Amino acid sequence: MRDAVITVENLKEVQSMLGAVFNATQDAISVVDKDGIGIMINPAYTKITGLSEGDVLGKLATVDIAEGESVHMQVLATKKPVKGALLRVGPNRKEVLVNAAPIIVDGELIGSVGVLHDITEMNKLSEELRQAKQIIRKLEAKYTFDDIEGNDVELQNAVEKAKKAANTPATVLLMGESGTGKEIFAHAIHNSSERKYRQFVRVNCAAIPQSLLESELFGYEEGAFTGAKKGGKKGLFEEANGGTIFLDEIGEINVETQAKLLRVLQEKEIMKVGGIKPVSIDVRVIAASNIDIENAVKQGKFRKDLYYRINMFPIRIPPLKERKGDIGCLARFFIKKFNQEYGRNIEGINEDALQKLTEYQWPGNVRELENIIGRAIINMKMTEKTIQKRHLPKFELGDEKINAPAEVDFSEGGTMTLEQLTEKIEKEYIAHVLRLCGNNKTQAAKLLQISLRNLYYKLEKYMIE
Ligand SMILES: Nc1ncnc2c1ncn2[C@@H]1O[C@H](COP(=O)(O)OP(=O)(O)OP(=O)(O)O)[C@@H](O)[C@H]1O
CATH class of the missing domain: 3.30.450.20 (PAS domain)
Structure with missing residues (x-):
């Protein structure tokens, strides 16, 4: 009880x-x-x-x-x-x-x-997060057509074509040497398209190892391979869903991944590595190449059908040597930019200096000109207001010999292994050749007689900018 x-x-x-x-x-x-x-x-x-x-x-x-x-x-x-x-x-x-x-x-x-x-509050917060991300994305794709400097007729034709392309969902192929402004064009197309508030994802296809490219682009399912992350991984195409993906150096994609890419363009769906169910996606593709893809097709290195798919809206950006008339306005544009960045007050560039710039062939294109102007300004005293010939750094191919042997100092003999020494020389030589090519990687790879992909690998290994 x-x-x-x-x-x-x-x-x-x-x-x-x-x-x-x-x-x-x-x-x-x-x-x-x-x-x-x-x-x-x-x-x-x-x-x-x-x-x-x-x-x-x-x-x-x-x-x-x-x-x-x-x-x-x-x-x-x-x-x-x-x-x-x-x-x-x-x-x-x-x-x-x-x-x-x-x-x-x-x-x-x-x-x-x-x-x-x-979950109203949670939804409100995720909406705020989405908007914040959009702003960041917009900052990521930072250039617009107004940032493309130059009056050259062929360049202006390219800009007009790009503006037209921006209003369509078409795949765009930007062709031009390294440093001609392909990335600015890609940003500008995205920013004036209806996708401007969505993601802009840039992929340098040459810088990603071949073995990882497919899973980076399309993602993978859990357990797809040894070392695959739990829960799988979203690919860059999925990241770009609703927005634009910029496939830089598309000519560097291997043939198997080319087949997958063709499928994405045709079917508008991706198949993750190890996946069985396709995922629908809505992504505008802008591809870029500084190699002649038509030639790669002839050599059997690039799929013909993929080439036709991406070549729907081709835009050729002329190299700087073909539009030397733009060197003056580009130089002044970069002076203004560096004045702001370095807190300087350089007023311009004189005729002699401009003449020297015009005689050069600019293998590294606009990027190289930007570097040269930046270095000239660093060489100037605070009191100097005009860039003169003597302020320009050495930049002519031929001023230094490509094959000049690197200076090797053996005084520290015995402190380095043969492998360390070989790597040291390799690093210095690659940096030297890149400088001579105005940072034009395609040309540097050609001179070094290694593939562009191998060059990217070595740049990362030796942490060369
Ligand atoms: N027409 C232009 N007006 C102003 N700046 C330019 C122009 N073209 C290129 N630039 C500048 O030159 C640099 C290189 O441009 P960008 O990265 O777009 O070239 P790219 O063709 O994509 O090069 P890569 O093939 O090596 O990636 C950037 O700093 C860019 O701001």
Whole structure:
């Protein structure tokens, strides 16, 4: 008898504790009986859904649903819990995340309990996050057509073509030597297209090792290969969904990945590595190449069908040596830019210096001219206001010999292994050749007689900028 009293007292205690939790929790709770008829709700339920006890108790579980399927009814039908269902409830169509579980007593189903979490705040925050990301993305694709300097007729034709392309969903192929401004064009096309508030993703196809390229571009499923991340990985195409993907150095993609890329362009869907279900995507592709892809097609290195696909809207950007008339305005443009960056007040460049710039062949194109102007300004005294010939650094191919052996100092003999010494010389020589080519990597690779991909590999290995 005494034991029974204690149990009853405990039961009361437990009951009032549960009641307190039930009433105090910020999440809405609703309980229905085995027939799906509402029997209990807590105050948070009314606060979130706007429905009072009178609206739901004694009524079928579907009464509070504005959009979606009743989770209570699913639980009662299956006797299994339901997790993470998204529903809209009540007259205000509040968006909630619902978890529900069956109530089973002595093996018998007697009802279902549901917990509804208000996700309006979470949605508001994710929307704010999305907008913040958009702004960052916009900053990422930072150039517009106004940033493309130059009056040359062929360059202006290219700009006009790019503006037209921007208004269409067409795949664009930008062709031009290294440093001619392909990336600025890609940014500008994206920024004046209807996708401008979405992601712009740049991929340097030559800088990603062949073995990783496919999984980087298309992603992979969990367990696709040894070392694959748990949960798999999104590919760059998926990252760019809704926006633009800029495939730089597209000529460097291997033939197998070319086949996959062709499929993406044709079917507008990607297949992850190790995946079985294609994923639909909506991405505008801008490809760029500084090699002659038509030639690569003839040599069997690039798929003809892919070439036709990407060559729908070809735009050729002329090298600087073909538009020397633009050197003056570009030089002045970069002076202005460096004045701001370095806090200087350089007023211009004189005729002699300009003449020297015009005589040069500019293998590194506009990028090289930008570097030369930057270095000239660094060479100038604070009191000097005009760039003169003597301020220009050595930049003519031929001023230094490409094959000049690197200076090797053996005084520290014995402190380096042969491998370390070989690497040291290799690093210096690559940096030297790159400088001579005005940072034109394609030309440097050609002179070094290594592939562009191998050059990228070595640049990363030796951390050469
Ligand atoms: N017409 C231009 N007006 C102003 N700046 C330019 C122009 N063309 C190129 N530049 C500048 O030159 C540099 C190189 O341009 P960009 O990176 O777009 O060249 P790229 O053709 O993509 O080179 P790569 O093939 O090596 O990637 C950038 O700093 C860019 O701002």
